[in-house]
Amino acid sequence: MSLHLENVSVAVPDGTGRRVLLDEVDLTVRAGETVALSGASGSGKSTLVAVAGLLRSPDTGRVLLGDVDATSVSARRRTRLRGDLVGIVYQSPNLLPALTAREQVEVVAHIAGRLDRAARRRAVELLEQVGLGDRLDARPAELSGGERQRVGIARALMNAPTIVLADEPTASLDPERGHAVMDVLISEARRAGAATLVVTHDPDQAARADRRVHLQRGRVLAESTT
Numbered sequence: 462m463s464l465h466l467e468n469v470s471v472a473v474p475d476g477t478g479r480r481v482l483l484d485e486v487d488l489t490v491r492a493g494e495t496v497a498l499s500g501a502s503g504s505g506k507s508t509l510v511a512v513a514g515l516l517r518s519p520d521t522g523r524v525l526l527g528d529v530d531a532t533s534v535s536a537r538r539r540t541r542l543r544g545d546l547v548g549i550v551y552q553s554p555n556l557l558p559a560l561t562a563r564e565q566v567e568v569v570a571h572i573a574g575r576l577d578r579a580a581r582r583r584a585v586e587l588l589e590q591v592g593l594g595d596r597l598d599a600r601p602a603e604l605s606g607g608e609r610q611r612v613g614i615a616r617a618l619m620n621a622p623t624i625v626l627a628d629e630p631t632a633s634l635d636p637e638r639g640h641a642v643m644d645v646l647i648s649e650a651r652r653a654g655a656a657t658l659v660v661t662h663d664p665d666q667a668a669r670a671d672r673r674v675h676l677q678r679g680r681v682l683a684e685s686t687t
């Protein structure tokens with residue numbers, strides 16, 4: 462399923478005027494494609510991820526997941542779409558301290574009311590795919606930063622999302638771990654055929670994507686094929 466942002470603008474009140482955070486952004490990420498999003502601090506990357514992930518509605522423009530216009534449905538339907546179709550990897554995975562790696566991932570199915578035997582098996586498979594097959598019962602305090610981030614990736618993929626969004630998923634890691642985590646994220650998202658948008662400042666990591674997009678002051682400045 463593809464992700465389309467069509468003419469998306471977001472502005473917030475700023476003193477007596479308005480501050481534009483996203484300015485008529487057009488962006489398409491095709492199914493199975495990975496797009497790296499870069500831009501200076503404050504250029505609007507996190508806002509774009511929040512809009513694409515249906516966490517924030519644009520003031521104007523449309524967000525299409527496949528051919529469903531998520532901006533024209535009810536808030537309730539939008540929440541359902543997000544839960545069913547979107548997986549988000551955050552800068553820091555915010556794992557629950559009391560839960561094991563396996564449980565962190567299972568929670569996604571639990572919340573959806575679908576924690577059955579198949580879901581438990583899928584959680585283990587995902588953790589194996591991100592290289593944590595031998596750490597299933599470890600709690601966050603027993604995991605390294607890179608391992609915790611890989612749990613976050615497995616968790617984001619648990620609902621078999623067709624849209625994967627990652628906002629600087631490797632920001633807290635050293636370059637070597639960061640590259641390893643990025644490789645896992647991109648290969649797993651590709652394997653799932655998901656449309657994947659990854660925010661990264663790191664040119665080496667951006668080069669791993671199929672395409673790069675640069676944001677400047679809320680506008681898409683340039684696209685390049687890597």
Ligand SMILES: Nc1ncnc2c1ncn2[C@@H]1O[C@H](COP(=O)(O)OP(=O)(O)OP(=O)(O)O)[C@@H](O)[C@H]1O
Pocket residue numbers: 473480482500501502503504505506507508509
């Ligand atoms: N609710 C808000 N009210 C006012 N300003 C906001 C709001 N949300 C974001 N901003 C501002 O909008 C701009 C874009 O923010 P955003 O977080 O999208 O940028 P970013 O490119 O992700 O930055 P960074 O790389 O530092 O995380 C920033 O200048 C930020 O301060």
